[in-house]
Amino acid sequence: MTGQPLPGFRDFFPPEHAALRVIFQAWREASRCSGFTEYEGPELESLELYTEKSGEEIVGQLYHFQDKGEREVALRPEMTPTLARMVASQHRNYRKPIKWFSIPRLFRYERPQKGRHREHYQWNCDMVGEKSVMAEAELIGTLCLGLSLLGLSAKDVVVKVSDRSWWDSFLEKEGVGEAERPGVLRALDRMEGATPEQRREKLGGLAPAVEAVWQGRSEDSEAVQGVHRGVKGLGYGDWCETDYRVVRGLAYYTGVVFEVHDRAGKLRAVAGGGRYDGLLKRLGGEDLPAVGFGMGDAVLAELLREKGMSTPSAGGAEIFVVAESAQQEMAWDVVGQLRRSGFSTDYDPGAGKWGKQLEMAEAKGARWALLVGREVGEGKLGVKELATRKQSEIRWRMDAAGKICLEPTPGEWAKVLGS
Incomplete structure (x- = not known):
């Protein structure tokens, strides 16, 4: 070869x-x-x-x-x-x-x-x-x-x-x-x-x-x-x-x-x-x-x-879901629903340590890290813009059809973080 x-x-x-x-x-x-x-x-x-x-x-x-x-x-x-x-x-x-x-x-x-x-x-x-x-x-x-x-x-x-x-x-x-x-x-x-x-x-x-x-x-x-x-x-x-x-x-x-x-x-x-x-x-x-x-x-x-025309980055998904090991199943649910809603979403299938997952998110060129941590039980998730390191808290809830709803939605995250 x-x-x-x-x-x-x-x-x-x-x-x-x-x-x-x-x-x-x-x-x-x-x-x-x-x-x-x-x-x-x-x-x-x-x-x-x-x-x-x-x-x-x-x-x-x-x-x-x-x-x-x-x-x-x-x-x-x-x-x-x-x-x-x-x-x-x-x-x-x-x-x-x-x-x-x-x-x-x-x-x-x-x-x-x-x-x-x-x-x-x-x-x-x-x-x-x-x-x-x-x-x-x-x-x-x-x-x-x-x-x-x-x-x-x-x-x-x-x-x-x-x-x-x-x-x-x-x-x-x-x-x-x-x-x-x-x-x-x-x-x-x-x-x-x-x-x-x-x-x-x-x-x-x-x-x-x-x-x-x-x-x-x-x-x-x-x-x-x-x-x-x-x-x-x-x-x-x-x-x-x-x-x-x-x-x-x-x-x-x-x-x-x-x-x-x-x-x-x-x-x-x-x-x-x-x-x-x-x-x-x-x-x-x-x-x-x-x-x-x-x-x-x-x-x-x-x-x-x-001519020096700019070429796009070859980045992967826009959103990378980072999850604690105890929250992996919910993370999979979030990943699936975000994808079905039209958002480019990735995660670590090997469920590595929290820091390694964040490193993977940056290495893959994601803009946002959606943080699924211990606060899940309180209806809270974290959103981090990886380039600026700005971070905020968002809410999640389950609707009558069993679908996870994020508030605000990913389309509004930039406004929330002032990006």
Whole structure:
């Protein structure tokens, strides 16, 4: 036993998992506020589902195997094929546009590096059945809302907007044939950080025209203009700018594409997406227009750490019940009732000494210690705020149904102790 996870995989100890939960909470809240509904699919899918979308070359990036039924299967590397399969089977039951989101765990066998692992969580939002560029604006507004809920602003990140159809027209004018365009677009997508000399070497006679685009000497396409109007209307105009250097090398994009980057330019893209009309049909579904984005947890977590965004404590229960040995049964009763009332409550199942129980309460990060001691027979309990050491006495009574009632209730303890 090595004591370490497999290369590219992560352990989430309580502090790291607490930070991950904050990210999930922001993603879900932004999705809810924007009218998206959550869905989920299986982590294991047919290998064919991914080769249909990306070709046989993707197999080398997948965790795939033959299962006991002799089926070729793979752990999902992305969510779009699953979404396409699900939409194809049920889309007639849903009013268009379909607005779905998911937070799947994804797997790719690739070289681990900063911000990239062999597994990660990803916020996927997709809108299916809407042709207008307000679909792109809606998705960009949603991802901006999610980032703002985490404390980020337009000063921290930028949404770079481009247009694949504009690039197709540009390459056609420059004499690049339709069959060669996907390869040129993939090459352009890999040129972030390349020098002009390196671009000339890779692009040859196409380099001067591309260089003009790289320098920002191009007008916004009609689609990009529409996206900017929509995003501005939703209140996020200052988050976005046109940048035709964003190409998104995947062949299935057909229109506006976008990426989120940190303003300092230190990290990989935080998120990326765009319009992929035609992909659902290619995957065996209906010919429906679609737009989507994905935002991974790894780069986002790096950005939040670099910005010094506070992370929550990984504390346990809010209330820790401390009891004398003679009062253990009553303590269990109190613990159960507090939990059923919605209060996060813990105790020492080993019934250690009084001082050890208080030490355990502090070590587990509890805010309150509810003290069940000798005064129980007089209808009294103690409440101690562990951080301030403030302590007070409260009353308890048994109601007609046999339920223990605390007076005041835990929700009022801070007021009683002046905290």
